[in-house]
Amino acid sequence: MLELRRLHAFVAIAQEGHITRAAERLGMQQPPLTRLLQGLEAELGVKLVERLPRGVRLTTAGQALLEEAHAVLERAAGVAEVVRRADRGEQGRLGIGFTSSAALHPFVPRVLRRFRETLSGVSVVLEEAGTGELMDALVHERLDAAFVRSPLSGTPGLQVVPILSEPMLLALPVAHPLAQEPGAPLRLSALAGEGFVLYRRRVGLGLYDAILVACREAGFSPRVVQEAPRMTATLSLVAAGLGVSIVPASMQRLRGDGIVYRALSGCPGLSAPLHLATRVGDNDSVLRRLRDMVAEDAASEAVHPPLP
Incomplete structure (x- = not known):
């Protein structure tokens, strides 16, 4: 498997046309950069550059690799960004359930709408069911969170956070x-x-x-x-x-x-209370964003109740 650092080194050499200038651009010494190039050539079993009196130029194999290297490095950067977005709770999937009466409280559709608008990269799957069915879905990880009226007392592995009462x-x-x-x-x-x-x-x-x-x-x-x-x-x-x-x-x-x-x-x-139910210990980044948003909106509603 090709190492990304070797591809980065090769692209820098190809773009600069000179190993010393490429080393300066990468903030490293020339000998380690030369070793990265040699390691890549040994791994592929081909010569990638030809040395000239003043610099280097790519071989035919080197030209072919340069095109692929750009695509690989761009894809790698994209993967890294996807992972960072997921870690920030900006990308992923979240299953959210609610009882019919919970969904009728304006707080629930309002916070769900805000969540979707704020985190457009998160795929939200919604499910309406009775409290018992929602608890079962949470326990068996078919859902990640649920808006319920019951405090769920006596259900192992689940926890509830009070949101408001009406x-x-x-x-x-x-x-x-x-x-x-x-x-x-x-x-x-x-x-x-x-x-x-x-x-x-x-x-x-x-x-x-x-x-x-x-x-x-x-x-x-x-x-x-x-x-x-x-x-x-x-x-x-x-x-x-x-x-x-x-x-x-x-x-x-x-x-x-x-x-x-x-x-x-x-x-x-x-x-009639309204609670957010989740699994104990579930600290998924997307779920954290939902919890934070629910807490923020609940605090705001306590200070500024919506007009009837």
Whole structure:
């Protein structure tokens, strides 16, 4: 395999037409440069230069090598730049997952758009799935990061970083009596007799538990009449009149027909967190850039909340 330093030396000699001047250009002594040339000739088994009274000139073999040497050195420089870009987190591939409710929070599409605009050399693969499916994809390295609502407690090998938290709202069928009342916050205890539509616990995890705890603290156990496979599917069931639900405030962005949203009171601990989940110890440079960007945007949002 040809050594790049020998090719660099040969190109300098060919361009200068003089070994001493080539040595000066390369910042080295003439004898070591001569040895590099001789080593290259020995490796290839051909004479590459002819000595003249004042300098050297390329042989036919030397001319052929010069054309190839330029291409090889240019390609080598390109490879080095690719490696440096990857080390800076500017090139590579990143698999990012998100739950349907997480994707509805404006923070997630905003940070993904900024990531793609800033790091155009990174190939981003996106996947929407339930929390359990995303956790499995992270553990088995099919994804590198995921925006989730659950803190993922008890999942070995995974870690979460809290990003932000938003209030949860009551979702009502438009014909429900409570939907006809003024829009003042409704006490959670007023829902004691209602049938609830909730997302399955293995999908909602932390949010499902938070709703149960908040209801019990308000003095009742919720009567769950229907469970949905996705958080977004709960709204279709609410619109169909099957019951009421409690969902993250950002889900209002769906603007589904037949649904009215009301703020809740008397439940100070009821909120919907957003987390970034990754594997423990995964310090890939591209992933670091995503983490940094998420942290920057979360800090900015805490100081300057976006307008509703």
